[in-house]
Amino acid sequence: MPLLIDRKTQPQYDVIVVGSGAGGGMAALILALHGVKVLMVEAGRNYEPATETAMFNTPEMAPLRGEKNPDKPFGFYDANIGGWQVPGEPYTNKEGTEGAFWWWRARMLGGRTNHWGRISLRFGEFDFKPKSRDGLGVDWPINYEDIAPWYDRVEQLIGVYGENDGIANAPNSSPGVLLPPPKPRLGELMAKKSGKKTGVPIVAAHRAVLSQPLDWKNLPKQLFPNNPKAQEIIGKDMMMRAPCFWATDCLRGCSIRANFQSTTVLIPAALATGNLDIITDAMVREIVMKDGKAVGVHYIDKKTRRDAVVKARVVIVAASACETARILLNSKSKDSAGLANSSGEVGKNLMDSVGTRLGAHIPALEDAPVLNEDGAGGLHVYSPWWLVKDHAKLGFARGYHIEMGGGRKMPSANGFSYLNQTSPGVYGSKLKEEARRYYGSNFSFSGRGEMVPNKDCYLELDPKVVDQWGIPVLRFHWKWSDHEIKQAEHMQQTFAELLEGMGGKAKPQSGRDAIQRPGEIIHEVGCARMGSSAKDSVTNQYCQTWDVKNLFLMDGAVMPSNPDKNPTLTILALAWRSCEWLMGEMKAGSV
Structure with a gap:
């Protein structure tokens, strides 16, 4: 396949795509399916999930029994290559700022899509017009109705399980789009029962995991109605994706292609067109310009x-x-x-999800029957933000969704750390008994909340520091506002109430103590937002930069706000929508 290890590229391509994750992968696929000649340039190494995913390896087969280390912050089996620290590629935080931003990098083909939790939530009608609702931040230049058809297409292409629940600002998919969700596990059923008492809805999660085979005979015709070649390629590719068999954590990647990664869904089909070339280990330094137009990319062969x-x-x-x-x-x-920065907004409006967590020991889960609770490698249920109309009395803007976890999954060394609290001083056969008794009896809740953009959160080039390639690095500035601190406080109180409803004894923290570090949730967006005017934004609604008409940005940088929903599904939908528009402009000679 056209992975250009020899670096022998064509003299000229129709489109260069920098990056191979959600936005870059989708752009390459849609353009290549329509006959556009594309070169993908990726800073990381090649990665093949079919051969590199440790699907059935157990903890004792790995160093440190699979626990995390500096090179693998999510554990040895996590698919990601990279992390918050990448050797030779530093970043800095401005001295005197309140928070130290953690910047996660994935240095591999497919980018962050190889690592993410596959939680696929649509932004709602309120999420696109936040300023109109509460006067904070800015509105998007599009409405939910503009993006809804593209959400449907993405969900059908990648495969998303879930249900339509009719909850405000948690939009339904079109009928027949979602795959059936897996059933809740024991702890999740207890959480659901507690949620009924406290008024917190707990419903089927939406995740990009195949719970059943895709309809490869009919979906390609719906997705690409006037493109027989695309139908053939997508149909064959869908046939090769097996449904999940409920045995492996999704963070490992997926050799059977049951979950969505750019490397399991987007890039293979794009390569099958013959219209995509890929260069890996290529660190982009800058966009090359001539006569006001982007004419190429300058990269360093690593x-x-x-x-x-x-x-x-x-x-x-x-x-x-x-x-x-x-x-x-x-x-x-x-x-x-900087390029495309006449508005001065490049680097500004940096946002990450507000995150906090709280767990407790649940006595009713002690000595639970032995069940296969691995499930779909992540959430089966979640809680969408249920107080969307009550912000005036809450004391903070915007909201959060709740994720949860626990149960008798594959045991790990760190998973038994709570024995220090439940069974201090116990050893020998008694310790084994206690381990069996308490295994799977912890349950936790995590919040993912919307951050309001503020003037104190931005990035710039460090004037003194460069990476090993001689490229100036980023310097971050950060400060949480009272909205985020109060939101984290509300999360803690809600989680404590849910845990106590399950029979646990929770110890909630203050919002300032509980809020996780900026960048730790790995949902950073902003930095080059879209808008309705070149005066205060970097791109238009189709991700085209105002200043350079043939330069497009198709990742989380263009998001004007950071709703509580995980951003990946929206990045995919925006990229597909923008590429369809781009091809029209190219055909018309406007780009």
Whole structure:
């Protein structure tokens, strides 16, 4: 397949796509299916889930019994290559700022899609017009109705399980789009019962995991009605994806292609068209400009440390929100502000999800019957934000959704750390008895909340520090507002109430003590937001930069706000929508 290890690229491509994750992968697929010649440039190494995923390996088969280490912050079996620290690629935080931002990088083909939790939530009608609701932040230049058809298409293409619950600002999918969700597990059933008492709805989660085979005979015709070649390629690719067999944590990746990764769904089909070339281990330094247009990309070959330039009619940057901003700031323009930055908004409006968690021992789960509770490698249920109309009396703007976890999954060394509290001083056969008794009896809740953009959260180039490739690195500025602190406090109190309803004894913290570090949730967005005017935004609603008409940004950088929903599904939908528009513009000669 056209993975260009020899670096022998074509003299000219129609489109260069920088990045291979959700936005870059979707852009490459849609363009390639329609005959566009695409070059994908990826900073990380090649990655093949079919051969590299440790589907059946157990903890004792790994160093430290699979526990986390500096190179693998989510454990040895996590698919991600990279993390919050990447050797030779530092970043800095401005001294004197309140928070130290953690910047997660995935240095592999497929980017973060190889690692994420597959939680696939649609943004709702209120999420696109936050300023109109409470006067904070900015509105998006689109409505929910503009993006809804693309949500349907993405869900059908990648496969998302869930249910339509009719909850305000948690939109339903069109009939027949969602796959059936897996049944709740024991702890989740107890949480659901507690939620009924406290008024917290707990419903089927929406996740990009196949609970049954895709309808490969009919879906391709619906998705690509006037493109027989695309129908053939997508149909064959869907046939090769097996449904989940409920045995492996999704963070490991998926060799049977049951869950969504760019490397299991988007890139294989794009390669099958013959219209996609890929260069890995290529660190992009800047966008190359000529006569006001983007004409290519300047990258460093990480293996040879040589500079190279590739050329195209259109450039799409989808390197992840912060990396995309970094590339723009390092690219030459008419002034020193960076490329596509006449508004001064590149690097501004950095946001991450508000996160906090709380768990407790649940006596009723002690000595539970032995069941296969691995499930779908993640959530079976979740709680959408249920107080969407009550913000005036809550004391903070916006809301959060609740994720939960527990049960008798594959045991780990760290999983028994609570024995220090439940069975202090116990050893020998008695310790084994206690381990069996308490195994799976902990349950926890995590919140993922919306952050309001503020002037104190942004990134810029560090004036003194460069990475090993000689490229200036990012310097972060951060400060939570009272909205986020109060929201985290509300999360803690809600979680404590739910846990106590399950029979546990919870110890909630204050919002300031409980809120997780900025960047820790790995949902950062913003930095190059879309808008209705070039005066206060970087791109239009189709991710086209106002200043450079043939330069597009197709990742979380363009998001004007950061709703409580995980951003990946929306990145995919925006990229598909924008590529359809782009092809129309290319055909018309406007780009």
